[in-house]
Amino acid sequence: MIEVRGLTYAIRQATILHDIHMTVRQGEMIGLIGPNGSGKTTLLKSIAHLHHLPEKTIWLKERPIETYARKELARWMSVVFQDTSAAFDFTAEEIVQMGQYAHKSPKTEAERKEERARIDEAFAKLEIEKLRTRSILEMSGGQRQLVMIAKMFVQQTPIYLLDEPISALDIYYQLLVLQLLREESEKGKTILIVLHDLNLAARFCTTLALLKEGEIVQVGAPKEVLKESLLMASYDVVTTVEKNETVDAYQMLAIRPRKEE
Numbered sequence: 710m711i712e713v714r715g716l717t718y719a720i721r722q723a724t725i726l727h728d729i730h731m732t733v734r735q736g737e738m739i740g741l742i743g744p745n746g747s748g749k750t751t752l753l754k755s756i757a758h759l760h761h762l763p764e765k766t767i768w769l770k771e772r773p774i775e776t777y778a779r780k781e782l783a784r785w786m787s788v789v790f791q792d793t794s795a796a797f798d799f800t801a802e803e804i805v806q807m808g809q810y811a812h813k814s815p816k817t818e819a820e821r822k823e824e825r826a827r828i829d830e831a832f833a834k835l836e837i838e839k840l841r842t843r844s845i846l847e848m849s850g851g852q853r854q855l856v857m858i859a860k861m862f863v864q865q866t867p868i869y870l871l872d873e874p875i876s877a878l879d880i881y882y883q884l885l886v887l888q889l890l891r892e893e894s895e896k897g898k899t900i901l902i903v904l905h906d907l908n909l910a911a912r913f914c915t916t917l918a919l920l921k922e923g924e925i926v927q928v929g930a931p932k933e934v935l936k937e938s939l940l941m942a943s944y945d946v947v948t949t950v951e952k953n954e955t956v957d958a959y960q961m962l963a964i965r966p967r968k969e970e
């Protein structure tokens with residue numbers, strides 16, 4: 710679905726990503742993990758065609774991404790950014806409806822009904838019906854994140870890119886959102902998601918890609934990536950990692966920063 714071929718990205722002499730190669734297959738849910746400043750957001754934005762890169766670095770369905778028109782790209786991928794702050798006074802309903810913009814506007818009554826049903830479904834799935842008529846400017850950070858994810862569900866693109874979409878959510882909504890995304894990936898959506906919570910990443914993602922200082926140091930199934938030695942080498946933290954039978958996934962316990970050893 711997506712291929713990253715030798716992505717190197719520098720800003721003002723500082724190289725932020727070093728020769729990244731990555732293949733993303735349809736239906737994968739890839740968790741991008743790694744310490745602060747390791748390049749996760751820059752990689753996600755590069756894939757979303759938001760950085761100026763040499764031609765033929767990012768490929769979407771075997772076509773260089775720069776050959777897609779903006780609107781065509783918006784039918785392929787939708788993005789939930791880290792910063793969900795809003796400048797304009799839209800209601801949640803209006804924001805979610807914007808997810809439709811890349812699609813043809815409904816002409817017939819049946820099409821309008823279909824659009825309404827998609828919007829209703831997104832509000833219901835994310836359990837945020839109460840926010841519908843509220844202004845985005847008056848919402849908490851977590852509520853704004855949920856509205857942006859609802860908009861993504863309405864956009865219905867084959868690819869979802871999300872940058873720390875659960876950072877402001879309580880544990881109920883963290884689980885709800887990750888469960889919904891996992892279901893979407895099982896139905897064929899391709900998902901790239903930046904996550905700081907390694908245990909949730911290991912539980913819900915099909916694949917993890919661990920970044921450090923602008924390089925992918927390991928990519929694979931969660932149990933191949935969530936390893937004590939790799940976590941020590943990338944985060945400088947002493948951990949123990951064990952299979953947790955309750956959630957049927959490898960989970961880590963962070964013990965202490967290495968410097969206190």
Ligand SMILES: Nc1ncnc2c1ncn2[C@@H]1O[C@H](COP(=O)(O)OP(=O)(O)OP(=O)(O)O)[C@@H](O)[C@H]1O
Binds near residue numbers: 744
């Ligand atoms: N506009 C910019 N100008 C200069 N440096 C930048 C810019 N944007 C990002 N960087 C640098 O690039 C590096 C990678 O940043 P990036 O935001 O991709 O990291 P990240 O892994 O997403 O971090 P975090 O977990 O803290 O969100 C950092 O060192 C950051 O300071």
